[in-house]
Amino acid sequence: MKRLLPILVCAALAAPPAMAGEHYPPVTDRLTLKECGDCHMAFQPSMLPARSWRALMVGLDDHFGENASLDPETARHIEAYLVANAGDVSRSRGFFSWRSGKMLRFLSDSETPLRISDLRCWKRMHDELPRGAFSRANVRSKANCVACHKRAAQGDYEED
Amino acid sequence: MITSTRNALLLSALAAVCLGAAPATAEPATLDAYARQAQAEDPSFGGFSAQRGETLFRARFASGKAETPACVTCHGDDPRMAGRTRAGKAIEPMALSVSPNRYGDIAKTEKWFRRNCDSVLGRACTAREKGDFIAFMTTQ
Numbered sequence: 405m406k407r408l409l410p411i412l413v414c415a416a417l418a419a420p421p422a423m424a425g426e427h428y429p430p431v432t433d434r435l436t437l438k439e440c441g442d443c444h445m446a447f448q449p450s451m452l453p454a455r456s457w458r459a460l461m462v463g464l465d466d467h468f469g470e471n472a473s474l475d476p477e478t479a480r481h482i483e484a485y486l487v488a489n490a491g492d493v494s495r496s497r498g499f500f501s502w503r504s505g506k507m508l509r510f511l512s513d514s515e516t517p518l519r520i521s522d523l524r525c526w527k528r529m530h531d532e533l534p535r536g537a538f539s540r541a542n543v544r545s546k547a548n549c550v551a552c553h554k555r556a557a558q559g560d561y562e563e564d
Numbered sequence: 565m566i567t568s569t570r571n572a573l574l575l576s577a578l579a580a581v582c583l584g585a586a587p588a589t590a591e592p593a594t595l596d597a598y599a600r601q602a603q604a605e606d607p608s609f610g611g612f613s614a615q616r617g618e619t620l621f622r623a624r625f626a627s628g629k630a631e632t633p634a635c636v637t638c639h640g641d642d643p644r645m646a647g648r649t650r651a652g653k654a655i656e657p658m659a660l661s662v663s664p665n666r667y668g669d670i671a672k673t674e675k676w677f678r679r680n681c682d683s684v685l686g687r688a689c690t691a692r693e694k695g696d697f698i699a700f701m702t703t704q
Binding site: 443465466468472545548551 | 649652679682
């Protein structure tokens with residue numbers, strides 16, 4: 405039961421998506437939208453903890469198999485924005501923002517995930533999909549949120 | 565006063581149309597810069613070659629990152645068509661006839677050669693390679 409609990413709570417949070425939907429504050433920083441958005445949708449910073457964003461920004465020379473390096477000034481600006489709005493930071497701001505850190509529930513402090521799709525909560529929310537769903541031609545990657553969630557860039561992840 | 569404002573508007577609209585239409589046939593400004601650099605890197609440099617550029621565009625390399633063995637991995641085989649990033653996002657076509665604003669901004673052009681030459685070839689591209697590549701895209 406102890407192992408099941410996180411999954412059950414996570415499922416409960418994700419359960420009524422058609423009505424409540426999953427919502428994450430959208431990216432508002434112009435440079436972050438531009439630079440991250442060149443290759444993929446600029447993911448909402450609250451989906452990862454600050455330590456993950458720091459680790460990602462250090463490793464841009466080999467960003468999941470591609471060189472995505474930035475000039476130092478741009479990199480500093482984007483990292484500061486991502487860290488300031490990270491899931492563990494925004495969650496600590498108060499009761500009304502707790503939901504923005506919900507993707508990080510059950511993440512232990514010793515873990516530094518680099519992919520949102522590696523989070524237990526993310527996996528649980530996508531486990532009903534058929535095998536091969538992410539390799540379909542119109543999807544191609546788990547990073548392609550907008551293929552299914554049409555309003556993902558606005559932070560809305562209702563089940564479409 | 566109203567007339568002169570209207571004339572000015574008309575003139576600027578006309579200028580915008582002319583300027584907007586021009587780059588489809590004009591060579592990108594970056595080619596000049598790369599030609600000067602190529603000459604400096606190799607005194608025997610004899611101009612860019614669209615054919616060499618096409619070879620570079622289509623070649624597969626084992627020296628870069630495993631996920632990106634070639635330009636065409638993401639840009640696709642036809643430069644006039646949109647490509648797709650590995651994360652699934654559309655990439656504007658590479659051919660100048662379809663994307664007339666490409667290669668006009670040296671900082672942007674350099675940023676992508678810096679990243680993508682490292683990803684695909686595992687090293688920086690020479691000025692000649694960059695110029696060859698753009699020369700090929702101007703013929704497309």
